Amino acid sequence: MTMRNIPFARPWITDEEKQAVLKVLDGYTLTHGPQCKEFEQRFSEFLGQGANSVTVSSCMAALHLAYLHLDIGKGDDVIVPAQTHTATVHAVEWVGARPVFVDCDLSTGNINVESIEEAITSRTKAISVVHFLGIPCNMPEIMSIADKYNLKVVEDCAIALGARYGGKHVGLFGDVGCFSFYPVKHITTAEGGMFVTKHHDVIDIVSKLREFGVDRIYTERTIPGMYDVVMLGTNYRMSELQAAIGIQQIRKIKDILDRRQKNFNQLKRILLDLDGILIIDSNDANATSSHYCLSIVLQGALQRYRNDIVLELNRAGVGTSVYYPQPVPRMSYYKKKYGYDATRFRNAEQISDCSIALPVGPHISSEDIDYISNVLKNILRKR
Ligand SMILES: *Cc1c(COP(=O)(O)O)cnc(C)c1O
Numbered sequence: 349m350t351m352r353n354i355p356f357a358r359p360w361i362t363d364e365e366k367q368a369v370l371k372v373l374d375g376y377t378l379t380h381g382p383q384c385k386e387f388e389q390r391f392s393e394f395l396g397q398g399a400n401s402v403t404v405s406s407c408m409a410a411l412h413l414a415y416l417h418l419d420i421g422k423g424d425d426v427i428v429p430a431q432t433h434t435a436t437v438h439a440v441e442w443v444g445a446r447p448v449f450v451d452c453d454l455s456t457g458n459i460n461v462e463s464i465e466e467a468i469t470s471r472t473k474a475i476s477v478v479h480f481l482g483i484p485c486n487m488p489e490i491m492s493i494a495d496k497y498n499l500k501v502v503e504d505c506a507i508a509l510g511a512r513y514g515g516k517h518v519g520l521f522g523d524v525g526c527f528s529f530y531p532v533k534h535i536t537t538a539e540g541g542m543f544v545t546k547h548h549d550v551i552d553i554v555s556k557l558r559e560f561g562v563d564r565i566y567t568e569r570t571i572p573g574m575y576d577v578v579m580l581g582t583n584y585r586m587s588e589l590q591a592a593i594g595i596q597q598i599r600k601i602k603d604i605l606d607r608r609q610k611n612f613n614q615l616k617r618i619l620l621d622l623d624g625i626l627i628i629d630s631n632d633a634n635a636t637s638s639h640y641c642l643s644i645v646l647q648g649a650l651q652r653y654r655n656d657i658v659l660e661l662n663r664a665g666v667g668t669s670v671y672y673p674q675p676v677p678r679m680s681y682y683k684k685k686y687g688y689d690a691t692r693f694r695n696a697e698q699i700s701d702c703s704i705a706l707p708v709g710p711h712i713s714s715e716d717i718d719y720i721s722n723v724l725k726n727i728l729r730k731r
Contacts, residue, residue, distance in 0.1 A: 352719045356641075356667035357532035358711040360597075360604065368592040380566045383591035390598050391527075391542055395517040398546045402554050403591055407506040407528030407541040409558075409584035411439030414502045414524040414543070415474075417554050420445050424473040426502075429459040430675040431696035432478040436504045437676045440476070447686075448472070449677045454645070454695040457628050457671075458485045465493050474500040479508035479518050481671060481705075482534075482638035483630045487513050487521035494522070502526070505544075507671075509534040510605040510638035519544045529590070532669075534604060534638060535597035537590035558584045604710045608639040611708035611717055615642050618721040622728060624650045628703070641705040643671060650731055651702045657727055658704055664723045669705040 372383060384403045392399040404410045420426060422444040428437050431452040440447045450463045457480035464475060475494055477485045487503075494501045501522030505511070509527060511518045519525015529540035543554055559565055561581025569575060586594075616627055619642075626645040630637055646654055661668050675696035678688050690697065706720060 349719065349722060351665050352716060353665040354667055354707060354712060354716050354720065356669045356705070356707045357709050359531045359536045360600065360710050362596075364596040365593045368596050369589050372588045372592045378588050379585060381588040383588040383595065384586055387591040387594040387598065388542075390595060392544075394598055394601060395520060395544065398520055399517070400545050400548050400551050402543040402551060402558065403586035403594075404541045404543050404558055404584045405586055406539055407504070407526050407530070408435040408439065410524070410526035410541045410543040411435055411502065411504065412442050413554055413557055413584060414526060415439055415443040415445065416557055417550055418474065418500050418523065420473050420500070423471065425469065425471040426474045426476055427464055427467050427472060428476045428676070429478050430677050430693045431457055431480065431672065431699055432504065432676060433506065433672055434676055434679060435506070436476055436478050437682070445473070449675075449693065451693045452480065452695050452699065454626070454698060455628065456483045456630050457481060457643070457699055458483060460695075461486060461489050461493070464490065468497050468499070472497065472499060474502060476502045476504065477522075478504040478506070479511050481628060481643055482508045482511050482640040483628070484508065484511045484513040484518050484635050484637070486632065487518070491521055507533060507640040508638050510601060512636040514634045520546050523547065529594060529597075534640070535594065535601060537586065537594040537597070540586050540590045540594065557581045605638060607710040608708050611712050612639040612642055614714060614717045615706065615708060615721060618717075619644065619724070622725065624648055624728065628699070639708055641669065641671065642708050643699070643703045643705045645699060645703045650728070653731060654702050654704065660727045661704070661723060666720050666723050667707055670700070670703060671705050672700060674700050
């Protein structure tokens with residue numbers, strides 16, 4: 349086998365993105381401009397009917413704005429997945445609410461739906477979910493629990509652009525969907541995110557929260573420089589340069605998703621023959637995954653060799669990652685604040701401690717997939 353060098357992820361940047369950025373620079377409008385508006389429109393169009401989008405500086409910003417505008421804070425509990433990116437939970441902390449962690453299912457990594465209902469108390473105000481590795485949660489079930497207890501729902505869709513349940517795009521079931529355009533995600537604007545909601549009437553307040561809480565934005569002022577501040581906002585704006593990249597990226601999304609699906613399916617087909625690994629995926633007929641990566645969870649005797657196997661893969665030129673490196677409640681900050689009971693997060697722990705995320709992005713060819721699976725097979729054979 350000739351050695352290959354396959355990064356875990358690589359932003360797909362072409363001349364179109366470069367030209368778009370140069371054009372914005374030539375026009376001098378670097379913020380508050382038409383690029384953000386167009387990106388929001390195109391993004392909503394891709395998601396489908398009912399989507400309203402607001403560009404923001406990151407997914408973390410979108411998550412923070414979600415709790416701010418829902419008026420969730422001190423004295424409130426929010427149910428959160430233990431197996432997620434820390435941003436999902438940090439947003440709850442930032443508004444002063446208390447995160448209540450729930451374990452995931454081992455086969456999908458998604459929050460365990462029965463455990464959500466068990467965790468609800470009179471303090472619970474919202475449920476937060478993450479669509480793990482692009483696998484959509486069973487949103488109809490989660491929404492019926494939310495309706496039953498009158499709870500808000502915040503969907504972290506950072507790695508789920510293109511994921512649908514029953515044909516409906518994730519982020520449109522709950523009150524808010526939060527997307528990320530960090531470089532390794534499905535599309536990128538370098539840094540950036542999107543706040544999405546099915547409630548058209550909150551767009552105005554969220555836009556203001558995103559811009560210091562001013563009553564009228566720059567383009568709405570009759571006398572330049574004159575405005576009032578009506579609420580405690582912050583600056584979570586996206587720039588025109590980022591939005592210009594985003595417009596070009598969202599135009600490619602169907603192609604990106606097709607390539608990811610093809611790579612995922614090819615890799616999965618080969619790996620199904622291997623003993624001692626579990627492939628994180630969904631077998632729900634209503635679920636359309638957006639195939640963020642292919643994570644294998646090592647089983648039995650292989651489990652303790654996860655880090656060694658990762659290093660061997662990397663040495664052979666196969667880029668990997670771990671989603672996510674620890675259950676959030678086990679991260680030092682949360683462990684110190686709330687204590688950690690390992691028995692409650694067995695599945696999240698197994699995914700954090702025994703999984704390896706393999707690349708399936710649009711930068712990967714069919715030959716790359718063969719190479720990745722051959723390398724992995726050879727490594728596992730020796731164990
Ligand atoms: C990457 C990621 C985030 C953070 O996104 P940023 O745009 O970097 O703030 C949030 N949630 C999940 C699930 C992620 O994977």
